[in-house]
Amino acid sequence: xxxxxQSPSSLSxxxxxxxxxxxxxxxxxxxxxNWYQQKPGKAPKLLIYAASTLHSGVPSRFSGSGSGTDFTLxxxxxxxxxxxxxYCQQTYSNILYTFGRxxxxxxx
Amino acid sequence: QxxxxxxxxxxxxxxxTLSLTCAVSGGSFSGYYWSWIRQPPGKGLEWIGEINHSxxxxxxxxxxxxxxxxxxxxxxxxxxxxxxxxxxxxAVYYCARRVNIAVAGFNWFDPWGQGTLVxxxx
Numbered sequence: 400x401x402x403x404x405q406s407p408s409s410l411s412x413x414x415x416x417x418x419x420x421x422x423x424x425x426x427x428x429x430x431x432x433n434w435y436q437q438k439p440g441k442a443p444k445l446l447i448y449a450a451s452t453l454h455s456g457v458p459s460r461f462s463g464s465g466s467g468t469d470f471t472l473x474x475x476x477x478x479x480x481x482x483x484x485x486y487c488q489q490t491y492s493n494i495l496y497t498f499g500r501x502x503x504x505x506x507x
Numbered sequence: 508q509x510x511x512x513x514x515x516x517x518x519x520x521x522x523x524t525l526s527l528t529c530a531v532s533g534g535s536f537s538g539y540y541w542s543w544i545r546q547p548p549g550k551g552l553e554w555i556g557e558i559n560h561s562x563x564x565x566x567x568x569x570x571x572x573x574x575x576x577x578x579x580x581x582x583x584x585x586x587x588x589x590x591x592x593x594x595x596x597x598a599v600y601y602c603a604r605r606v607n608i609a610v611a612g613f614n615w616f617d618p619w620g621q622g623t624l625v626x627x628x629x
Contacts, residue, residue: 433615442601442619443552449613486552490614495567498552 401426401492405485405499411507416477420502422470422487431491434463434472437501438483446485447472482506509534513602513620515587519627525589529602529620532583536560540605541585542616543576545598553598557605558585592627599624 402425412418422432430450435443445454447463450470460475474481487499515527529541542557556566558576566574570589578585589596602620607613 431613435616442603442622443616444619445615445617448615449611454615454617488552488616493614494565496554496614498554500551 400495401428401489401497403487403489403497403499405487405502407502408500409503409505411505412477413507414477414479418474418477418504420472420485420487420504422465422472422499424468424470424489424491426491427467428489428491430466431489432463432465432470433488433490434461435486435488436481436483437486443486477504479506509604509618511602511604511618511620513600513623515600515623515625517624517626519592519625521593521627521629522591523627525592525596525600525625525627526586527600527602527623527625528584528586530582530584531604536578536580536583540607541576541578542603542605543587543600544603544616544619545596545600546622547595547598555587555589555600592625594627597625597627 404423406421432450434447436446437443446457451463462473464471484501484503486501510532513529537560540557540559543555546552556576558564558578564576573590575588599622601622603616
């Protein structure tokens with residue numbers, strides 16, 4: 400199995416801050432990496448696929464980068480609606496799609 | 508716009524079979540993969556398995572012996588059965604569409620159903 404490790408597990412920030420979340424894969428996954436946002440009691444929503452491609456309708460303050468084993472999700476200017484939990488997911492292995500454990504972004 | 512609406516029993520006893528159904532509306536059933544993903548309370552996401560429009564299934568190896576995913580093309584629905592449940596199967600279960608861009612090999616899950624909380628308790 401390809402293990403996905405996210406850091407930090409939680410993060411406190413203020414509106415207007417720039418934040419970054421890291422995801423590391425246990426094996427090289429090229430750029431087969433997606434990012435999702437989940438708010439309490441709701442299903443995850445796709446933000447970014449193929450490591451850096453913004454899904455339709457996602458604000459441009461979200462960006463993704465990386466390739467191989469190391470990836471980053473960056474929110475350039477935090478908005479109140481961005482406080483949520485973020486998950487990375489690899490789709491390199493089409494036998495088993497695995498997610499990171501999540502990063503909870505909280506208001507400072 | 509594709510929407511997924513799911514339903515099923517929310518309270519089970521140990522050893523019973525979990526059964527959930529997901530209805531697809533607003534888009535084609537063909538050409539996509541239809542997945543089930545679960546999330547134990549306060550924890551992360553676990554992919555359970557999927558089925559395509561031809562009925563070909565792929566399952567998470569850790570659950571394979573207990574999982575069955577089927578589809579009903581006439582109703583645009585697909586279903587999950589998980590047998591011999593235990594407390595460890597308590598989770599919110601989501602259905603989701605996996606989009607596959609075959610040429611590039613990229614995949615993602617979008618959209619998702621609203622989720623169904625399944626509690627296993629004696």
